[in-house]
Amino acid sequence: MRRLTRDRLTAILMLLPSLVVLGIFVYGFIGQTAYVSLTNWGRDPAQALALRPELAFVGFENYTRLFSGFLETRFRQDLINLFFFTVFFLVGTLGLGLLLAILLDQNVTGEGFFRTIFLFPFALSFIVTGTVWRWMLQPRGGVNLLPTYVGLPAGEFEWLTTRQQVWRFDWSQIPAMTSLLVAAVLLLLAWRAWRGGRHLRAAVMGGLAALLAAWSFTLGQSVALLPFPETRGFNLALIGIILAAVWQMSGYTMALYLASLRGIPEELREAARVDGAGEYQIYRFVVFPLLGPITLSAMIILGHISLKIFDLIFAMTGPDLATTSVPAVLMYLRAFRGNQFADGAAIAMVLLVLVATIIIPYLWISLRGEVRR
Amino acid sequence: MTRQIPWTRRALTYTLLLLATMFFLGPVYLVVVTALKDPATIRLATAWQLPETWHWQSFAIAWEAFAPKLRNSMVLAVTATTISALLGSMNGYILSKWRFRGANVVFPLMLFGMFIPYQSILIPLFIFLRDIGLYGGLGGLILTHVVYGLPITTLIFRNFYAEIPDEMLEAGKIDGAGFFGLYTRIVFPLSISGFVVVIIWQFTQIWNEFLFAVTLTRRATEPITVALAQLAGGEAVRWNLPMAGAILAALPTLIIYIILGRYFIKGLLAGSVKG
Numbered sequence: 001m002r003r004l005t006r007d008r009l010t011a012i013l014m015l016l017p018s019l020v021v022l023g024i025f026v027y028g029f030i031g032q033t034a035y036v037s038l039t040n041w042g043r044d045p046a047q048a049l050a051l052r053p054e055l056a057f058v059g060f061e062n063y064t065r066l067f068s069g070f071l072e073t074r075f076r077q078d079l080i081n082l083f084f085f086t087v088f089f090l091v092g093t094l095g096l097g098l099l100l101a102i103l104l105d106q107n108v109t110g111e112g113f114f115r116t117i118f119l120f121p122f123a124l125s126f127i128v129t130g131t132v133w134r135w136m137l138q139p140r141g142g143v144n145l146l147p148t149y150v151g152l153p154a155g156e157f158e159w160l161t162t163r164q165q166v167w168r169f170d171w172s173q174i175p176a177m178t179s180l181l182v183a184a185v186l187l188l189l190a191w192r193a194w195r196g197g198r199h200l201r202a203a204v205m206g207g208l209a210a211l212l213a214a215w216s217f218t219l220g221q222s223v224a225l226l227p228f229p230e231t232r233g234f235n236l237a238l239i240g241i242i243l244a245a246v247w248q249m250s251g252y253t254m255a256l257y258l259a260s261l262r263g264i265p266e267e268l269r270e271a272a273r274v275d276g277a278g279e280y281q282i283y284r285f286v287v288f289p290l291l292g293p294i295t296l297s298a299m300i301i302l303g304h305i306s307l308k309i310f311d312l313i314f315a316m317t318g319p320d321l322a323t324t325s326v327p328a329v330l331m332y333l334r335a336f337r338g339n340q341f342a343d344g345a346a347i348a349m350v351l352l353v354l355v356a357t358i359i360i361p362y363l364w365i366s367l368r369g370e371v372r373r
Numbered sequence: 374m375t376r377q378i379p380w381t382r383r384a385l386t387y388t389l390l391l392l393a394t395m396f397f398l399g400p401v402y403l404v405v406v407t408a409l410k411d412p413a414t415i416r417l418a419t420a421w422q423l424p425e426t427w428h429w430q431s432f433a434i435a436w437e438a439f440a441p442k443l444r445n446s447m448v449l450a451v452t453a454t455t456i457s458a459l460l461g462s463m464n465g466y467i468l469s470k471w472r473f474r475g476a477n478v479v480f481p482l483m484l485f486g487m488f489i490p491y492q493s494i495l496i497p498l499f500i501f502l503r504d505i506g507l508y509g510g511l512g513g514l515i516l517t518h519v520v521y522g523l524p525i526t527t528l529i530f531r532n533f534y535a536e537i538p539d540e541m542l543e544a545g546k547i548d549g550a551g552f553f554g555l556y557t558r559i560v561f562p563l564s565i566s567g568f569v570v571v572i573i574w575q576f577t578q579i580w581n582e583f584l585f586a587v588t589l590t591r592r593a594t595e596p597i598t599v600a601l602a603q604l605a606g607g608e609a610v611r612w613n614l615p616m617a618g619a620i621l622a623a624l625p626t627l628i629i630y631i632i633l634g635r636y637f638i639k640g641l642l643a644g645s646v647k648g
Contacts, residue, residue: 006551007551008471008473009470010551010552011467011471011473011552011628012471012551014463014466014467014469015464018460018523018527019479019483021523022482022483022486022523022524023522024519025486025494025498025520025521026485026486026489026494027482028497029493029494029497029498029501030489030493030494032497033494033495033496033497036496036497057485062630088577096393096544099389100393100629103386103389103390103393104377105418106382106383106386107378108386108387108390112391114394114598116631116634117394117397117398118393118395118397119630119634120627120631121397121445121639122632122641123577123629123630123637124581124623124626124627125443125580125581125582125583125622125623125626125629126581126583127581127598127601127602127622127624128581128598128601128619128622128623129592129602130602130605131602131615131616131618131619132403132404132606132616132619133400134406134605135403135407135420135612135616136399136400138420140417140418140464141416141417141418141420142403142420142421145418145420145421146421148423152515177511191605238549244463247396247400248477251397252641255638255641255642257627259615260578277422277461279382301608304488308491308492310492310583310584311583311584311598311602313533314583314602314606315602315606318606324567326449328490328492329621331482331492331495332492332584332587332588335495335496336499336587337586341496344390344492344496345496348490348492348493348496349491349493349494351490351492351493352489352490352492352493353411353486355489355490356485356489358413358483358484359488363481363484367477367481367484372549
């Protein structure tokens with residue numbers, strides 16, 4: 001049929017502009033950023049803002065400097081900050097979101113009212129949230145005053161300005177610690193496999209875990225990522241930012257969990273009840289296992305938001321405070337305040353790789369399942 | 374429900390809900406109270422107390438300072454939302470009803486664009502806008518939001534149109550409707566709630582956005598988020614103004630959320646790829 005083919009052609013032609021534009025604005029621009037990150041753009045102030053700057057190719061020099069430069073220490077602390085921020089942000093939003101969803105799942109009166117209140121911060125800008133929480137976290141006001149209303153002494157914690165750092169470690173220990181972490185995960189998987197009766201798999205995983213652990217305590221100790229010792233740790237000033245971020249985003253996880261909980265057929269719970277399960281056991285053995293997929297989706301969505309976090313920190317502590325900085329903030333500072341475009345591009349590429357490692361598998365799995373259906 | 378729930382558990386549930394409500398509304402209370410205080414009476418130690426006299430002038434001052442920025446935000450959000458919603462609707466129609474070979478490759482490649490950290494395209498984007506003369510103006514920012522809004526609007530519409538039975542389109546084809554006829558006569562009229570979801574979502578995202586706004590605009594064209602960040606970021610600032618400003622900046626999206634919350638949640642759930 002000629003008519004049908006012409007319509008098909010129209011369809012493709014109508015889609016083409018969007019595809020071309022996105023191709024350029026996403027992939028073309030990423031390519032350009034990758035190229036810029038391999039040049040010296042910005043090193044020479046005269047060239048920095050030139051319309052047609054003369055750029056020299058410097059290979060991976062910018063990356064080497066970010067990860068091991070003696071003067072360039074901020075980027076490494078930013079990465080550590082990002083790690084701790086992400087971990088606590090995920091734990092906080094998932095935990096609080098799940099708790100709120102379970103509470104609302106108890107046939108409470110005024111459910112709609114509570115739901116509206118728990119989710120409203122999600123409609124706000126991170127800039128608004130940041131401005132508000134900056135005022136909440138003033139050391140001699142806001143949150144620190146709350147204990148006085150129940151007869152306790154006022155809080156003393158200097159939320160956003162403290163320079164305290166805990167869990168300090170040498171940057172060079174990161175490989176050893178990472179392998180120890182992987183070993184722990186493997187051990188957990190081995191234990192589950194053992195319980196599931198797959199003894200061979202359990203033995204292999206256990207063996208690998210032991211090997212990794214052994215490595216991290218022996219050879220792993222002598223890995224030197226830097227020619228000098230460098231202590232890094234968890235900056236306590238981040239707690240305030242995590243608190244504000246959890247306030248803003250836990251309603252989102254609540255909405256996701258609530259939608260999932262409502263999707264669980266009541267017969268399933270009823271059946272468990274008939275079998276004599278208590279409320280706690282119903283959640284433990286019936287409900288929670290069914291929440292696995294949505295938890296994974298939520299972790300990925302929140303995780304990538306967390307890796308990109310920028311506005312909130314900008315509004316709460318400004319871009320210049322190093323204790324609460326993350327790579328996204330440093331990129332802005334370098335490229336758009338300091339005209340160090342090559343540095344900015346290199347930081348942006350690191351950020352992109354971090355996000356891509358969680359998003360690409362996610363897209364792959366979600367869409368592959370869809371095609372099969 | 375006839376099931377008996379022990380009163381202890383009910384009490385615990387409501388206590389926790391009450392605590393959570395205080396956690397979520399505490400900041401709102403503090404903001405409103407601070408915005409309504411006479412700046413001279415704002416003290417850290419009395420932050421939680423009600424104002425002695427209700428002082429509404431802060432809103433007038435904040436309004437005067439922020440009105441042009443609010444207008445920028447409004448122009449930006451309305452224009453970019455409209456264009457990206459229309460384009461997304463067309464793309465979604467094509468991707469769900471005119472499946473072509475390669476669509477399974479093209480679609481994920483499009484979607485990836487909504488997850489990338491925008492820092493990774495910001496430098497070339499800045500240069501591109503400067504080269505075509507759009508840097509610093511609202512036009513450049515609108516273009517940016519339209520382009521990077523395409524993946525999410527396309528995704529939501531694609532999932533939305535997947536619900537329209539193919540038979541309806543087949544019937545339309547038999548009646549002699551072509552590509553555009555099917556869209557204008559069958560698909561578009563069924564899209565109202567899809568448009569509501571997409572428009573609410575995009576409007577909220579664009580209104581609240583900060584990274585593009587702070588890097589791609591100049592003083593005169595900056596949206597409200599940039600103005601608020603600058604006002605609040607200054608040292609020795611009087612807190613009544615940032616608080617009044619924060620309320621002004623939050624109101625449009627809050628009103629939408631409160632009135633159209635149902636659609637807002639739909640958009641939020643659609644944001645995770647499977648829909």
